Amino acid sequence: MSSMSRRHLIIAATGITISPRLVFAQAAASAPSAPFKVDPLTYAASALEPHIDGKTMEIHRDRHHQAYVTNLNNFAKDNPSIADKPIAEVLGNLAAIPDAIRTGVRNNLGAHANHSMFWQIMGPNGGNAHGDVLAAIDRDLGGIEKLQTDFNAAGGRVFGSGWVFVTVSKEGELAIETRPNQDHPMMDGKRALLGNDVWEHAYYLNYQNRRADYLKAWWNTVNWRAIDERYAAAKAGTLVI
Template sequence: MANRRNFLYLLGAGTTGTLLGTLPAASWAAPTIATVTATEMFKLPPLTYDYNALEPHIDAATMEFHHDKHHAAYVKNLNAAVTKYPELKTKTVEQLLTSLSTLPKDIQTTVRNNGGGHYNHTMYWQIMGPKGGGKPTGEIAAAIQKQFGSFDTFKTQFNEAGTKLFGSGWVWLVNQQGKLKIITTPNQDSPISEGIYPIMGNDVWEHAYYLKYQNRRPDYLAAWWNVINWNEVNNRFAKSLKA
């Protein structure tokens, strides 16, 4: 199995479409990276743990490819879009995503896709970590208990939403007007663009799990709970109450 994953990884870094055949290209191949000639506004945040720190639940090859290729591409493409308009250089990614309709029309889709990819993935790396998992603690544990009845019920509903999402996208726990909800978004759309604060989210694009789990998305969703950093989720929950 390890040799197969390594082979898929090497293939994915080069010509992904040949072996994978029927897989949707948009959900597998790394995005095309634009060239940025001006000073980059947005930076790829480094991982705070090693690529292999989440094994056996998420393998090192997936982490390296996902962070260094996919997320890096979103950052590059976002920078390329905003450098066309100097007045946007003072904007944060959150400000861009919450005011998409006011941006120049020729970059709205690029910012939506790549700004969303940057924002979503930055959160994704933060809410995972080694020695994670287990049941939630702190204020988020009490809030989940109150809203869903139990953590097991919440986890089941979250996984079901992620499994049923057609194509590529994200499954989220959000704070919407003071109420916890499970929602999904397609592609790299972020709840923040709709004024909804995301507390935690799982990436269900195939590039997040295919090297290890192939087409078994439910297995990936089930394993993901073993790497959750509940301290960071609590931090985000606290921020959501102030948002």
């Protein structure tokens, strides 16, 4: 039984509920040949227009993300431990992965974690930051406007492909950080509160080389209710991706 299956059994037995936004996409034990999967969107692919067009969402999720998952499932056929262990444990200890697949697992599992988070933190009518997460943004990042300005600047400085994140500690402290390629903060023992994909496939159909315009427009897609959930989960030590 996978780690996520055991986790759900424990949750069911104790009566604890958990938002589906916080669950990492690993299939149930009934499908051992394909332990990783791309979860369905909770909104239409076109729901983020005009900021992110539906065609970009479809290509990004159904082709790029699915390709990472297909690669992971191929690795897992001969190395089931990458699916049996929690995502943070695998990415946080890549030295334990066999040399022959280490780079592939790093790239594809990091990409799966990044994209699973990405789809979850976006949505139409996402509201505004409030409560504890807004207080943390004000305290650590200088407020919403400064967060957006600094986050966009950091994303613009990423050379080539990568991600820009707001990381969150167990104490609830926030920081803006970037990672190259498909690296994830979990590789450094951290968690991502939110993150934006600055690979060209995330924006090129509409924005071409205008990454700065994409970064600015992307904030209109953020679902702050999901961010609230992630912040509370991070402080409780239950944030999975």
